[in-house]
Amino acid sequence: MSDRLLEVRDLATTFATAGGPLPAVGGVSFDLNQNETLGIVGESGSGKTVLSRTIMGLQPRTNVTVSGSARLNGFEVVGASEEAKRGIWGTEVAMVFQDPMTSLNPVMRIGKQIDEVLRVRLGMDKAAAKARAIELLELVGIPSPVERYRAYPGQLSGGMRQRVVIAIALACSPKLLMADEPTTGLDVTIQAQILNLLDRLKSQLQMSVILVTHDLGVVATRTSRIIVMYAGRVVETGSTRDVFQNHRMPYTRALLESSPKVASHSHTRLQAIPGRPPNLMKLTAGCAFAPRCAYATERCHRERPELTAAEGPGHAFACWNPLPTTRGAS
Amino acid sequence: MSDPRTPLLKVRDLSVTFGTKRHPVSAVAGISFDVYEGETLGLVGESGCGKSTTGKAIMRIVEPTGGTVELEGRDITTEKGRALRQLRTRLQMIFQDPISSLNPRRRVKDIVAEPLDCWKSVTGDERERLVQDLLSKVGIDPLVYGNRYARQFSGGQCQRISIARSLAMRPKLLICDEMVSALDVSVQAQILNLLEDLKNEYGLTLLFIAHDLAVVKNVSDRVAVMYLGKICEIGPSDTLYEDPEHPYTKFLLGAALEADVDSPVHGDVLEGEPPSPLNPPSGCRFRTRCPNATEKCASEEPLLQEIAPGHQVACHYPLRTLARR
Numbered sequence: 236m237s238d239r240l241l242e243v244r245d246l247a248t249t250f251a252t253a254g255g256p257l258p259a260v261g262g263v264s265f266d267l268n269q270n271e272t273l274g275i276v277g278e279s280g281s282g283k284t285v286l287s288r289t290i291m292g293l294q295p296r297t298n299v300t301v302s303g304s305a306r307l308n309g310f311e312v313v314g315a316s317e318e319a320k321r322g323i324w325g326t327e328v329a330m331v332f333q334d335p336m337t338s339l340n341p342v343m344r345i346g347k348q349i350d351e352v353l354r355v356r357l358g359m360d361k362a363a364a365k366a367r368a369i370e371l372l373e374l375v376g377i378p379s380p381v382e383r384y385r386a387y388p389g390q391l392s393g394g395m396r397q398r399v400v401i402a403i404a405l406a407c408s409p410k411l412l413m414a415d416e417p418t419t420g421l422d423v424t425i426q427a428q429i430l431n432l433l434d435r436l437k438s439q440l441q442m443s444v445i446l447v448t449h450d451l452g453v454v455a456t457r458t459s460r461i462i463v464m465y466a467g468r469v470v471e472t473g474s475t476r477d478v479f480q481n482h483r484m485p486y487t488r489a490l491l492e493s494s495p496k497v498a499s500h501s502h503t504r505l506q507a508i509p510g511r512p513p514n515l516m517k518l519t520a521g522c523a524f525a526p527r528c529a530y531a532t533e534r535c536h537r538e539r540p541e542l543t544a545a546e547g548p549g550h551a552f553a554c555w556n557p558l559p560t561t562r563g564a565s
Numbered sequence: 566m567s568d569p570r571t572p573l574l575k576v577r578d579l580s581v582t583f584g585t586k587r588h589p590v591s592a593v594a595g596i597s598f599d600v601y602e603g604e605t606l607g608l609v610g611e612s613g614c615g616k617s618t619t620g621k622a623i624m625r626i627v628e629p630t631g632g633t634v635e636l637e638g639r640d641i642t643t644e645k646g647r648a649l650r651q652l653r654t655r656l657q658m659i660f661q662d663p664i665s666s667l668n669p670r671r672r673v674k675d676i677v678a679e680p681l682d683c684w685k686s687v688t689g690d691e692r693e694r695l696v697q698d699l700l701s702k703v704g705i706d707p708l709v710y711g712n713r714y715a716r717q718f719s720g721g722q723c724q725r726i727s728i729a730r731s732l733a734m735r736p737k738l739l740i741c742d743e744m745v746s747a748l749d750v751s752v753q754a755q756i757l758n759l760l761e762d763l764k765n766e767y768g769l770t771l772l773f774i775a776h777d778l779a780v781v782k783n784v785s786d787r788v789a790v791m792y793l794g795k796i797c798e799i800g801p802s803d804t805l806y807e808d809p810e811h812p813y814t815k816f817l818l819g820a821a822l823e824a825d826v827d828s829p830v831h832g833d834v835l836e837g838e839p840p841s842p843l844n845p846p847s848g849c850r851f852r853t854r855c856p857n858a859t860e861k862c863a864s865e866e867p868l869l870q871e872i873a874p875g876h877q878v879a880c881h882y883p884l885r886t887l888a889r890r
Contacts, residue, residue, distance in 0.1 A: 278749040392838050422611035424835040427820040431834060449749065452822030479826045493754035495783035497821050501802040503783060507754035511719060
């Protein structure tokens with residue numbers, strides 16, 4: 236068997252809204268190998284969360300159209316029944332959501348919430364499930380797991396709750412862990428702890444990880460490849476180094492330059508991107524970034540650029556007027 | 566204090582205690598600092614450190630339980646009634662959530678004019694002119710958008726409207742509480758640049774409260790770091806970021822993630838979590854997580870001491886002193 240874990244082809248998700256169809260994800264293709272960490276980066280409304288949920292097969296039952304294909308370890312998620320999808324959730328793919336408070340049941344002891352997964356999915360008996368749950372709590376770095384097993388989510392801090400959510404996700408040893416903004420809303424010191432934990436677990440348990448985030452700092456040192464999304468499409472993808480240092484798409488550069496840096500002096504003028512993200516219901520035939528792009532020409536407004544391969548391995552960008560390559564320059 | 570400039574805002578021993586008599590939670594536990602005319606003081610810290618409460622206590626949105634806050638020589642904490650209201654026009658606050666800080670059912674121009682209407686300080690024509698001027702200053706076309714409702718705007722635009730409203734009374738001091746943390750990076754940069762421009766144009770003094778270290782450094786001349794209701798370090802931003810003296814500042818900076826592939830992967834990570842403010846540690850409040858803590862740290866509370874001009878640290882063993890040994 237090849238080491239390819241996930242194959243996504245032309246995946247598109249469109250919501251039917253009162254105002255017309257809303258193409259949240261508009262044709263995304265990528266592959267993910269085993270033991271790889273992929274970052275999906277974009278601003279709010281770029282489709283990164285909808286993409287990750289579509290890959291999980293988590294979408295509302297009505298008012299949504301999914302086309303294309305997402306094959307997870309040979310299982311086609313698109314069009315699969317709820318029943319069939321339940322077979323892969325937990326064991327093949329598991330998800331860690333952004334808000335650890337709302338993903339836990341506030342009136343159920345955390346131990347029980349971990350047990351539930353083990354007993355339902357793995358058919359463990361009560362005692363075995365409890366022992367395994369305590370092991371999992373220890374694995375995710377919760378101090379005194381035996382006592383915490385009986386705690387309610389409200390008695391834990393945000394960082395601890397996120398560790399519990401990770402423990403639940405890991406309960407059935409998934410091959411792919413999907414983490415959607417796992418550290419947003421946590422303090423920086425706690426964020427560093429959680430990201431280190433995910434890193435350690437990934438190598439310890441031989442998982443692949445997809446890290447969905449708006450924060451370029453989160454993906455900079457913890458992913459091997461990155462997908463940059465804008466208005467529901469991939470605008471640039473490549474190795475993390477290529478995306479950060481040899482980006483060709485003006486949006487990638489604008490995103491990098493608009494965030495303030497700890498290393499630069501105070502009162503450094505920021506390179507803001509003018510305007511704001513487009514309304515997905517009113518996308519034009521051209522490049523979605525064109526109205527905000529400093530390099531846009533007439534063609535950009537008329538015709539949408541497809542992903543074009545660049546020099547680096549797996550590096551591709553969608554732009555008619557790409558930035559010059561810096562490869563070989565330094 | 567060695568700074569020759571006059572402080573616009575003088576905070577002394579400010580404390581705020583919530584909770585009951587039997588279970589007091591000291592959110593702000595006696596902090597002192599000055600904000601000088603024309604500067605931006607950044608206030609950083611993790612959630613629960615008391616930074617927002619400090620901002621609100623200065624405005625008296627929450628009542629301080631101790632200490633004094635002097636604005637241009639007048640003590641805000643003892644003023645009452647009309648005098649307090651008058652004093653409050655000199656300082657304005659911008660909040661984190663731009664959408665919920667505006668009434669969705671009111672028109673933009675009325676929102677911006679609200680402070681003027683409260684004080685009935687201007688006539689109809691003058692009011693119109695001022696509102697148009699303020700809206701254009703924040704980059705919202707008053708002729709196109711002035712009559713629209715607040716609910717029709719995005720987060721970034723709402724934050725621009727909040728800024729326009731806060732400038733209506735020509736305040737001296739603007740308190741910005743996490744004003745860009747709900748915005749996307751591309752919009753965040755626009756707002757930070759706008760704030761910088763308006764600060765120069767209106768001669769504003771800023772107290773900028775945020776958890777994002779990079780954002781705070783970008784806007785601030787000086788930065789104060791808070792931990793569990795206390796200030797642990799305060800100094801010029803470039804110095805403080807390059808040579809932090811307090812171990813907590815160092816850990817905080819080490820945990821900040823840079824959008825740079827070559828930044829160190831696993832820096833020293835601060836273990837554990839902040840203790841509960843219900844039961845803060847004796848002595849230095851950071852000692853339970855500090856690698857350099859000794860018995861002295863448990864028995865004796867370190868006070869803010871000046872170790873370089875304008876740079877104060879509350880630690881028995883500042884890092885540079887430690888390095889010299």
